Amino acid sequence: xxxxxxxxxxxxxxxxxxxxxxxxxxxxxxxxxxxxxxxxxxxxxxxxxxxxxxxxxxxxxxxxxxxxxxxxxxxxxxxxxxxxxxxxxxxxxxxxxxxxxxxxxxxxxxxxxxxxxxxxxxxxxxxxxxxxxxxxxxxxxxxxxxxxxxxxxxxxxxxxxxxxxxxxxxxxxxxxxxxxxxxxxxxxxxxxxxxxxxxxxxxxxxxxxxxxxxxxxxxxxxxxxxxxxxxxxxxxxxxxxxxxxxxxxxxxxxxxxxxxxxxxxxxxxxxxxxxxxxxxxxxxxxxxxxxxxxxxxxxxxxxxxxxxxxxxxxxxxxxxxxxxxxxxxxxxxxxxxxxxxxxxxxxxxxxxxxxxxxx
Numbered sequence: 001x002x003x004x005x006x007x008x009x010x011x012x013x014x015x016x017x018x019x020x021x022x023x024x025x026x027x028x029x030x031x032x033x034x035x036x037x038x039x040x041x042x043x044x045x046x047x048x049x050x051x052x053x054x055x056x057x058x059x060x061x062x063x064x065x066x067x068x069x070x071x072x073x074x075x076x077x078x079x080x081x082x083x084x085x086x087x088x089x090x091x092x093x094x095x096x097x098x099x100x101x102x103x104x105x106x107x108x109x110x111x112x113x114x115x116x117x118x119x120x121x122x123x124x125x126x127x128x129x130x131x132x133x134x135x136x137x138x139x140x141x142x143x144x145x146x147x148x149x150x151x152x153x154x155x156x157x158x159x160x161x162x163x164x165x166x167x168x169x170x171x172x173x174x175x176x177x178x179x180x181x182x183x184x185x186x187x188x189x190x191x192x193x194x195x196x197x198x199x200x201x202x203x204x205x206x207x208x209x210x211x212x213x214x215x216x217x218x219x220x221x222x223x224x225x226x227x228x229x230x231x232x233x234x235x236x237x238x239x240x241x242x243x244x245x246x247x248x249x250x251x252x253x254x255x256x257x258x259x260x261x262x263x264x265x266x267x268x269x270x271x272x273x274x275x276x277x278x279x280x281x282x283x284x285x286x287x288x289x290x291x292x293x294x295x296x297x298x299x300x301x302x303x304x305x306x307x308x309x310x311x312x313x314x315x316x317x318x319x320x321x322x323x324x325x326x327x328x329x330x331x332x333x334x335x336x337x338x339x340x341x342x343x344x345x346x347x348x349x350x351x352x353x354x355x356x357x358x359x
Contacts, residue, residue: 028090028269030054031083032066033076035095035218036193042218043192043238043255044068047094047117050257057262061269069193072097080105084112090268092261093117095192096161102126113273115264118163120344122275129260132281133163134170134343135311136253137214138318139289139304140235143251144212145175145182146300147233154205155186156198156215156222160358162346164216169350170318171214174307176352184353185210195221206232213248223249233295240290251304252290260286279340283312319343324351 032051036044051064065088067079076098083091084105090113093102099119106114106126114123118130144153153175157164168186175182185208187201198217202225205213213234215222220241226232226248234244236252260278267273280286289308292301310316321332326349332338349357 027061027063028058028265029086029088030062030064030265030268031080031086031088031091032064033070033079033083033091033093033095033098034066034068035070035072035097037068038066040193040218041220041239041241042236044094044218046239046255047092047257050261051092053258054261054265058265058269062265073101077101077105080114081108084109088112090115090265090273096159096163113264113268120277122277124275127264127274127276127278129278130163131255131286132279133253133255133287134166134318135281136287136289137167137170138174138311139308140214140251140253141171141174141176142178142304142307143292143296143300144171144214144233144235145177145179146303147250147296148175148179148182148212150209150211151179151181152183152185152209153212153214154202154208154210155184156201156205156213156217157186157188158192158217159190160188162344165346165349165357166343167216168353169346172353173318173323173350186353186355188358189217191217193218195219198222199225202226203229220244236290242290245291246293246295249293250296251292254288254290256286256288281311282308283314325349326351326353 034044038044038048054062055064070076070079072095080091080101092115094117096118099116099121102114102116103121103123106123110125114126116128119128122128155168172184185205189197189201191197198219199221202213202222206229211232213222213226215237223234223241223244226234232248233250234248236249238255240252240254241249292304317337319338321336322334323332325331
């Protein structure tokens, strides 16, 4: 066989192989990196529900894969790298601490699209997305301030990042509006998901007199601790946690990621995906408010639902002046609302909250 014929045969063989591969590789592969177990009943549970919604929407046109309980840091980078090597077209990285690993891995795989939850670093193939959880915290604060009898509200924080600080401030502002005597006691758990730590934090807050517990951690352990203590109310975090209704759980913040995940997967499929930043709240439906149970007085429930409607329509912003910072300095004048830049980088408490933000 001449060299020319040999090359032609090789090219034909390569072309057939490539064509066969393309024909058999029609599925869009979507990966998910989860910080907790899919059965956590909270944050990761809702992200996994959205993954399942992607499968239901696109059927055999997609293949989804996930790895759960991935620690933030180097281990997450390893998991993302393996997903990309295994042929993922789109990877959702679903925790704040995955930010730098996402950027690092994305730089090595420019043809793979990445979506990072709650972060702020983007690249040509990295989008960011989050929900305005602080809108839901305003409603929780209103109910909590109205229902506390001890005037002490406990708050379990995960990590002292802007997302969590915004929630604490929003809940406090709205609890204080209906109850000027309210106090917040905050415990930092330094974890997103650790049922033992979360339960211990709830128990300590209850021992300190809190009869309302709010949480920005992912398990149902604080709900169980409150149920055991009795005469304590709680709110579901990220997921409805309705198995604890009507008490101690009286309402919840529900994260609905499904429409976003479906839209971004479709964008990869049809070639329209671009790097964007999305920050949606109650109005667009990314933040839901779980059913307010009958344990909440009818008048308080009506006020909470009215507040929800005003936030959803844009008539009311949870951070509306006059507001001062914790040190007494002016922040927002009468009627002035906070800009997204300040909210995104929030590193201060509002006036009235006691204690320091850990550094």
